[in-house]
Amino acid sequence: xxxxxxxxxxxxxxxxxxxxxxxxxxxxxxxxxxxxxxxxxxxxxxxxxxxxxxxxxxxxxxxxxxxxxxxxxxxxxxxxxxxxxxxxxxxxxxxxxxxxxxxxxxxxxxxxxxxxxxxxxxxxxxxxxxxxxxxxxxxxxxxxxxxxxxxxxxxxxxxxxxxxxxxxxxxxxxxxxxxxxxxxxxxxxxxxxxxxxxxxxxxxxxxxxxxxxxxxxxxxxxxxxxxxxxxxxxxxxxxxxxxxxxxxxxxxxxxxxxxxxxxxxxxxxxxxxxxxxxxxxxxxxxxxxxxxxxxxxxxxxxxxxxxxxxxxxxxxxxxxxxx
Amino acid sequence: xxxxxxxxxxxxxxxxxxxxxxxxxxxxxxxxxxxxxxxxxxxxxxxxxxxxxxxxxxxxxxxxxxxxxxxxxxxxxxxxxxxxxxxxxxxxxxxxxxxxxxxxxxxxxxxxxxxxxxxxxxxxxxxxxxxxxxxxxxxxxxxxxxxxxxxxxxxxxxxxxxxxxxxxxxxxxxxxxxxxxxxxxxxxxxxxxxxxxxxxxxxxxxxxxxxxxxxxxxxxxxxxxxxxxxxxxxxxxxxxxxxxxxxxxxxxxxxxxxxxxxxxxxxxxxxxxxxxxxxxxxxxxxxxxxxxxxxxxxxxxxxxxxxxxxxxxxxxxxxxxxx
Numbered sequence: 001x002x003x004x005x006x007x008x009x010x011x012x013x014x015x016x017x018x019x020x021x022x023x024x025x026x027x028x029x030x031x032x033x034x035x036x037x038x039x040x041x042x043x044x045x046x047x048x049x050x051x052x053x054x055x056x057x058x059x060x061x062x063x064x065x066x067x068x069x070x071x072x073x074x075x076x077x078x079x080x081x082x083x084x085x086x087x088x089x090x091x092x093x094x095x096x097x098x099x100x101x102x103x104x105x106x107x108x109x110x111x112x113x114x115x116x117x118x119x120x121x122x123x124x125x126x127x128x129x130x131x132x133x134x135x136x137x138x139x140x141x142x143x144x145x146x147x148x149x150x151x152x153x154x155x156x157x158x159x160x161x162x163x164x165x166x167x168x169x170x171x172x173x174x175x176x177x178x179x180x181x182x183x184x185x186x187x188x189x190x191x192x193x194x195x196x197x198x199x200x201x202x203x204x205x206x207x208x209x210x211x212x213x214x215x216x217x218x219x220x221x222x223x224x225x226x227x228x229x230x231x232x233x234x235x236x237x238x239x240x241x242x243x244x245x246x247x248x249x250x251x252x253x254x255x256x257x258x259x260x261x262x263x264x265x266x267x268x269x270x271x272x273x274x275x276x277x278x279x280x281x282x283x284x285x286x287x288x289x290x291x292x293x294x295x296x297x298x299x300x301x302x303x304x305x306x307x308x309x310x311x312x313x314x315x316x317x318x319x320x321x322x323x
Numbered sequence: 324x325x326x327x328x329x330x331x332x333x334x335x336x337x338x339x340x341x342x343x344x345x346x347x348x349x350x351x352x353x354x355x356x357x358x359x360x361x362x363x364x365x366x367x368x369x370x371x372x373x374x375x376x377x378x379x380x381x382x383x384x385x386x387x388x389x390x391x392x393x394x395x396x397x398x399x400x401x402x403x404x405x406x407x408x409x410x411x412x413x414x415x416x417x418x419x420x421x422x423x424x425x426x427x428x429x430x431x432x433x434x435x436x437x438x439x440x441x442x443x444x445x446x447x448x449x450x451x452x453x454x455x456x457x458x459x460x461x462x463x464x465x466x467x468x469x470x471x472x473x474x475x476x477x478x479x480x481x482x483x484x485x486x487x488x489x490x491x492x493x494x495x496x497x498x499x500x501x502x503x504x505x506x507x508x509x510x511x512x513x514x515x516x517x518x519x520x521x522x523x524x525x526x527x528x529x530x531x532x533x534x535x536x537x538x539x540x541x542x543x544x545x546x547x548x549x550x551x552x553x554x555x556x557x558x559x560x561x562x563x564x565x566x567x568x569x570x571x572x573x574x575x576x577x578x579x580x581x582x583x584x585x586x587x588x589x590x591x592x593x594x595x596x597x598x599x600x601x602x603x604x605x606x607x608x609x610x611x612x613x614x615x616x617x618x619x620x621x622x623x624x625x626x627x628x629x630x631x632x633x634x635x636x637x638x639x640x641x642x643x644x645x646x
Contacts (some may be wrong), residue, residue: 023465024465024468024469024472026468026471026472027464027465027468074431078427078428078431081423081424081427082423082424082427082428100404100405101404101405101471104401104404104405104427105401105405105464105467105468107431108397108401108430108431108434108464109461109464109465109468111431111434111435112434112457112460112461112464113461115438115453115457115460116457116458116461119450119453119454119457123450126449126450127442127446127449130438130442130453131442134435134438134439134442135439137435137438138432138435138436138439141350141428141431141432141435142346142347142350142432144428145347145349145350145428145432146347148349148424149347149349
């Protein structure tokens with residue numbers, strides 16, 4: 001089977017040659033624009049990788065991988081509107097380059113088109129693929145709504161936080177892997193455990209993101225650390241600290257949450273509280289726990305006929321990244 | 324089989340008892356809000372009617388009918404944002420009552436949910452139902468984009484206009500009927516002709532709308548006539564007149580298009596031009612032609628096992644309405 005880089009190249013070539021539609025121009029030009037902004041294409045490539053891991057040529061999963069990339073980009077276009085984001089990958093977002101209506105409508109069409117592509121699978125697995133995909137669409141919407149809701153709440157629980165990051169990000173990784181596995185010929189357990197691999201790896205990855213934002217090396221992360229702290233974002237670190245800090249730690253933390261004129265001091269002080277309260281250690285443990293769950297799921301896949309070498313390489317690469 | 328009113332009551336009862344989801348509240352409350360603003364529920368009821376016309380209890384088509392109503396309401400929420408509309412049926416639109424993000428995201432979720440409901444059909448017809456439905460989703464988006472594009476163009480052709488109104492409105496009537504027919508047990512021709520009945524009846528209905536806006540009785544139409552004329556909307560009347568008016572008629576028409584300080588005079592003068600140039604007669608002929616096509620398709624359905632009495636009643640009711 002081919003490795004991640006080879007399948008990435010395969011997918012990038014396929015998508016760059018794809019014509020998603022011509023007319024009306026204002027509907028389909030945004031497709032080609034956002035789909036050519038680049039990116040690692042992780043989700044579609046995971047689908048191709050899962051397909052090959054079960055012994056089927058990745059080309060068989062190419063249409064479904066397109067559907068997955070379309071779904072992801074639909075959510076980027078609409079999220080950019082909700083976040084009022086002017087730029088994506090250093091280029092104008094769709095609603096900035098065109099306008100609000102074009103952003104909404106081309107996103108809608110992209111969601112519709114994603115269902116068309118995902119349906120280009122064998123009748124034998126169509127119902128199952130459709131169920132995974134359509135459930136994921138709803139979960140992504142729920143995750144985005146929770147994320148927005150959490151900005152206004154101080155009582156977010158860890159369980160709510162985990163569900164939010166899973167719905168917003170990890171379920172689509174899981175779905176990509178399961179759909180690829182189904183096309184690859186996986187049995188029921190193989191498909192389900194492919195999903196669990198993606199779900200848990202994605203969750204581990206999101207927790208790592210929280211840690212890197214606070215404790216990463218700014219030169220490697222490519223941005224100033226502490227952005228989450230400055231915006232009082234309910235990360236797993238803050239949720240843990242709010243629950244477990246006592247006495248002076250607690251008073252100090254609550255005071256810093258109200259402070260927004262001393263950014264450098266705030267980041268430093270809150271990081272120290274996270275260390276003292278044990279929030280950093282706790283987050284690392286959760287990250288490791290989800291990572292182990294992901295690897296266990298991968299072992300199950302292996303016992304159900306998958307060649308897991310490349311997926312394991314990918315998991316290790318994600319786990320050990322420091323940016 | 325039951326008639327339109329009975330199936331309307333059946334559907335309204337079913338939808339009022341439906342729980343589409345609880346959490347997150349800001350995602351699912353808009354579902355219940357917009358779905359309870361009322362309306363004739365034409366699309367889902369046509370699906371139920373088509374199902375019974377082929378000899379199957381409408382209850383079998385209830386989930387699919389829900390999916391159709393969800394798709395329709397997704398498009399209402401997003402169109403209201405694009406049109407900047409503050410009110411729908413005299414109540415606040417979703418983006419006005421909540422905010423832009425809730426409007427976008429609950430619409431997205433509604434589109435996702437519509438696919439979930441439409442999929443609750445027998446495996447035997449699932450692929451066919453899915454193909455009709457997903458194609459329709461894309462056509463509705465394309466129709467909406469063309470409608471917006473046409474506002475800025477003076478060279479819209481009749482063919483472009485017909486495609487726009489069909490995509491924006493008629494294809495969902497066709498899809499509702501075809502999906503109902505498929506669930507009802509129609510053969511291939513019966514299903515296809517059910518679609519053609521809806522497509523052509525919807526097209527006839529839209530042309531009638533253009534005529535009523537200019538020439539309807541204001542008391543019956545419930546609003547001042549001439550709104551399309553005042554906004555220079557590219558109706559079939561204006562498109563025909565722009566193509567066929569010559570000499571003084573043409574000069575006069577072009578002058579009125581630039582005039583926006585004399586509303587009553589403009590409406591009266593443009594209506595007279597439409598009469599003189601033959602645009603009214605032409606639009607009436609097109610309306611009748613699409614209506615005949617609809618009835619012919621219905622006859623085909625009848626020859627393929629459908630009891631078309633109620634569908635024919637409905638067509639006649641639409642055709643003879645004067646408001």
